[in-house]
Amino acid sequence: xxxxxxxxxxxxxxxxxxxxxxxxxxxxxxxxxxxxxxxxxxxxxxxxxxxxxxxxxxxxxxxxxxxxxxxxxxxxxxxxxxxxxxxxxxxxxxxxxxxxxxxxxxxxxxxxxxxxxxxxxxxxxxxxxxxxxxxxxxxxxxxxxxxxxxxxxxxxxxxxxxxxxxxxxxxxxxxxxxxxxxxxxxxxxxxxxxxxxxxxxxxxxxxxxxxxxxxxxxxxxxxxxxxxxxxxxxxxxxxxxxxxxxxxxxxxxxxxxxxxxxxxxxxxxxxxxxxxxxxxx
Numbered sequence: 001x002x003x004x005x006x007x008x009x010x011x012x013x014x015x016x017x018x019x020x021x022x023x024x025x026x027x028x029x030x031x032x033x034x035x036x037x038x039x040x041x042x043x044x045x046x047x048x049x050x051x052x053x054x055x056x057x058x059x060x061x062x063x064x065x066x067x068x069x070x071x072x073x074x075x076x077x078x079x080x081x082x083x084x085x086x087x088x089x090x091x092x093x094x095x096x097x098x099x100x101x102x103x104x105x106x107x108x109x110x111x112x113x114x115x116x117x118x119x120x121x122x123x124x125x126x127x128x129x130x131x132x133x134x135x136x137x138x139x140x141x142x143x144x145x146x147x148x149x150x151x152x153x154x155x156x157x158x159x160x161x162x163x164x165x166x167x168x169x170x171x172x173x174x175x176x177x178x179x180x181x182x183x184x185x186x187x188x189x190x191x192x193x194x195x196x197x198x199x200x201x202x203x204x205x206x207x208x209x210x211x212x213x214x215x216x217x218x219x220x221x222x223x224x225x226x227x228x229x230x231x232x233x234x235x236x237x238x239x240x241x242x243x244x245x246x247x248x249x250x251x252x253x254x255x256x257x258x259x260x261x262x263x264x265x266x267x268x269x270x271x272x273x274x275x276x277x278x279x280x281x
Contacts, residue, residue, distance in 0.1 A: 159194035159201035160274035183209035
């Protein structure tokens with residue numbers, strides 16, 4: 001009878017539904033089990049609601065971002081159908097269509113990468129990673145892009161090795177350097193500074209560009225976030241590069257933050273737990 005009376009008062013999510021009183025050991029144990037079940041159900045409900053909101057926001061963001069290039073492609077294709085269009089204009093409209101198609105491809109690839117990371121369906125093969133090597137390989141890989149914008153890029157300092165995915169960490173540094181290259185003036189500078197701090201290996205990517213103004217630094221890592229007209233679609237980015245950086249870094253139990261430098265420009269700071277100095281190589 002005691003259990004029946006208690007059970008009638010139980011509601012999922014009500015953590016105080018059962019109060020053990022010590023009169024009957026089995027009843028008290030059952031009360032604790034029901035309370036734990038209620039807490040677990042409540043937490044799962046919150047997680048599910050959060051996932052649903054994130055999914056809805058993601059779909060909305062993607063739809064918004066796809067609309068612009070698709071509209072441009074359709075508009076320019078319709079112009080090409082005009083029988084009175086001067087021949088010299090054909091190349092212009094075809095160039096726009098090709099450019100927007102390439103942008104759609106980049107956007108699609110970044111979306112797939114981001115979702116795979118966030119859904120944990122892109123397993124990392126972990127190994128000891130030398131960050132100096134990773135950063136130098138990124139600069140070699142991006143040399144054509146850096147040359148086009150006349151950027152002066154270098155790696156300075158050293159950081160302890162980390163346990164991680166060389167390919168994914170290379171993607172982090174690559175995205176940060178590419179991001180910096182879009183907002184510096186011709187002849188500007190990009191510096192990748194490496195050092196160790198409080199058990200973490202730090203990768204700080206600095207530039208002497210326009211910075212990000214008064215924007216909340218945390219928002220920079222949101223999908224498709226852009227601070228102002230200076231960081232617009234015209235820079236060639238998909239709006240997902242920094243979101244991918246954050247996802248990869250957090251998958252390595254690390255953190256990433258952004259600051260405006262006092263002398264001008266921006267600095268993105270990645271911190272990943274270092275491999276202890278006495279660990280086997």
